[in-house]
Amino acid sequence: MKKHYRSENNCLNCGTTVTDKFCPSCGQENLELHDNFLHLVLHSVSHYFHFESKFFNSIVPLFTKPGYLTKEYFAGKRASHLNPISMYIFISILFFFLFTANSNSNKKDIMEENAAQGSTITKDEAEKVKTVVGNTVSEKAGAYTYTILDNAQIIKDSASNRNDAVVYTNPTAAKADSAEKKGTTISFLDESALPLSLKDRMQKVMDDDLSGQLFINKLVSHLPKMMFILLPLFALILKLVHVRSRKQYAEHLIYSIHVHSFLFLFGSILIVLNWLLPFFGDWIQFLGVVVILWYIYRSMRNIYKSTRWRTVYKFFLLAFAYTFLMLMSGFIVVVATLYTI
Known part of the structure; x- marks a missing residue:
């Protein structure tokens, strides 16, 4: 019309x-x-x-033609494709949404499995004791011993969930101890008010389910920010690895954005496949690693036009440097998250 x-x-x-x-x-x-x-x-x-x-003109070549979108961008053919940064933001939101959902699902399965295993082990141990006792004493005494074991386990579990312990002190002993320590300074500072060390905070996160879940949620919320900060650093590494190349830093940055967009979109597909085909989980992960390695290698060859072995050499340099940066960034994010929950 x-x-x-x-x-x-x-x-x-x-x-x-x-x-x-x-x-x-x-x-x-x-x-x-x-x-x-x-x-x-x-x-x-x-x-x-x-x-x-524009979406399909960008997504299809992103999968099937490594490095194609970067070359098209700097050839001036930009109106036919999505803006690289907009595409990256959209795909990263999708990936971290699926990643969070997958992490929560895995955590729930692990907790249910551990709870089932813990319950089974306790019963087995009690049955063994009951059998041994039943062979030496009457059946009534064995059943009574089994009841005691169950009650002891309940008391042990309830005691382990307490955060504070009640200490009863003999007043006479306290006075004697005070007399012996006469002249010493008594501190009324509550130790719980002191800032916890990194080890104590980590132990608290591991022991307390609520703190652990809060830690995971905040950590996952920080990951997109960390990856967005790593983008220009990845481009800087590319610039250093290809120091003799005449390409400007902006070209390395756009290539970095396209590579990360592929990684996040392909990672989203792997998560969905793992949900649909859980019995092929190991094979899906293996295939994913192979495809990612091939894609980065192929895109580097298409963009930088190096020889095969020179590309492999630069690929390993890039992988080593970027892995180191990710580990350092991840450690900083973990520490910052522990001190903010």
Whole structure:
């Protein structure tokens, strides 16, 4: 259906003179404001399919042609593809959403399995003791011993869940001890008010389920920020590895964004496949690692045009440096998260 354009040539958005259908300054289309419902719907649908065509024009080559989007970007063919940063943000949000859901699902399964195993072990041990006692004493005494074991286990479990212990002190002994330590300074400072060390905080997170879950949630929320900060550092490593290349830092950065976009999108697909085919989990992970290694190698060859063995050598340098940066960044994020929960 034909669009209704305004007869006036002033842009309603920025005021620039419009010589054609689109504003040369801001790009807004010079359409009539009071359009009928059918035109409004068709206009919205056309914008949607325009975005959809750009989406598929970007996602398909991102998977099938390593390095293609980077070359297209610096060849000036940018209107046909999604903006690299916008694409990265969209894909990273999708990945970390699935990653968080997968982590919570795995944690729930592990807790249920451990609880089942713990219950089974306690019963088995009690049955063994009951059998031994039953062979030497009467059946009534064996059953009584089994009851005592169960009660002792309940008391032990309830005691282990207490955070504070109650200490009863003999007043006479306390006075004697005070008399012996006469002249010493008595501190009324509550030790629990002192800042916990890193080891104590880690122990608290491991022992307390609530603190552990809060730690995981905050840690996962920090990961997208960490990866976004690592993007320019990854590009810097590329610049150093290809020090003789004439490429500018911006070219390394755009390539870095496209590589990370592929990693996050491919990682999202692996998570979904692992949900759908849990019995092939190990094979899916192995295949994922192989595809990722091949993709990075192939994209480096297409972008930097190095020989096969030179690309492999630079790939290992890049992997070593980036792994070191990720470990350092991960350690800093873990420590910062422990001190903020």
